[in-house]
Amino acid sequence: MNREKHISSAFDRDLETIEALAVKMGGMVEAAITDAATALETRDEELAEQVLRRDRSIDDLEQRLNDEAARLIALRAPTATDLRMVLAVMKISHSLERVGDYAKNMAKRTSVLSQMPPIDGAGLALRRMSNVVGKMMQDALDSYIRRDAGLAQDVRQRDLEVDQMYNALFREFLTHMMEDPRNITACMHLHFIAKNIERMGDLATAIAEQVIYLVSGDLPDDSRPKANSVPMADTDAAAGG
Secondary structure, three states: OHHHHHHHHHHHHHHHHHHHHHHHHHHHHHHHHHHHHHHHHHOOHHHHHHHHHHHHHHHHHHHHHHHHHHHHHHHHOOOHHHHHHHHHHHHHHHHHHHHHHHHHHHHHHHHHHOOOOOOOOHHHHHHHHHHHHHHHHHHHHHHHHHOOHHHHHHHHHHHHHHHHHHHHHHHHHHHHHHHOHHHHHHHHHHHHHHHHHHHHHHHHHHHHHHHHHHHHOOOOOOOOOOOOOOOOOOOHHHOOO
């Protein structure tokens, strides 16, 4: 019995180390979302460059977390609920790394857009959309820390708002392009940024679903609410680029 208790406490310590890395990643990703949106709105190329530089640190944290998780599994041989906790935090960290990539891609386009005439209201609208996604990410991580399936479900429901904001922005950019062909290049860049933010919302939702799985043992069996998305180019290939 004492040996089992020792093994359990050792597992708990190792898991706490991994969870601390995930929480640190989450804070860096939340900052990346905010800073990338602010840099875009204010045309702050130096701030955008900071987002690009910090992305490497996010990647390094994910690698460290994966190494620690692999060591934990090898040494502690967790079963059932314990293994589920380790796998959940690994999936969450992967989602966080991808969000960091999307923030990086937003920052990359800032320097290009800063050389073009601004599109009225675009920067503000994208920052508002980023704020919604940033709050989703914050609450998804809080739901993980607190093991709060109700909060996680609330995050999941909010993804619909992000989809609706994306669709509205797409139509707005399309109008700008039709009214003046000189707006086409800038609006295409802005569209890709909006799509990146929409994907961030999907990833925050994926984190929330992992929390629901962690608490209940089952992934949600109902389809998440989604707005009908406008047909446009896929930007998955851009993430991590």
